[in-house]
Amino acid sequence: MCLGIPGEIVEIPPDQTDLARVDVSGVRRAVNIGLLDxxxxxxxxxxxxxVGFALSKIDxxxxxxxxxxxxxxxxxxEDELAALRDSSIER
Structure with missing residues (x-):
């Protein structure tokens, strides 16, 4: 099962404006925010x-x-968090 999971933006590096470091229930990963341009x-x-992309901004x-x-x-x-924990976005 694939889920859309809420995450809080922690950082948007100034040199990589299409990526954000996002916290999802204590798991921090880079997420592509290019779709929200x-x-x-x-x-x-x-x-x-x-799947590593921010699809929408939510309150x-x-x-x-x-x-x-x-x-x-x-x-x-738990499976989705494990997949997120094991994933990474490389530039």
């Missing part, structure tokens, strides 16, 4: 992530509700 993004913003309340739901489904969420 034109939307103002900064640390503290929340995005919905799928914190929506992110918290989604995380609560995902944590409630158990193993599928």
């Amino acid at each position: 034109g939307q103002p993004l900064r640390p503290g913003d929340w995005v919905l992530i799928h 914190e309340a929506e992110a918290r509700a989604a995380l609560e739901f995902l944590e409630g489904i158990g193993q599928a969420y």
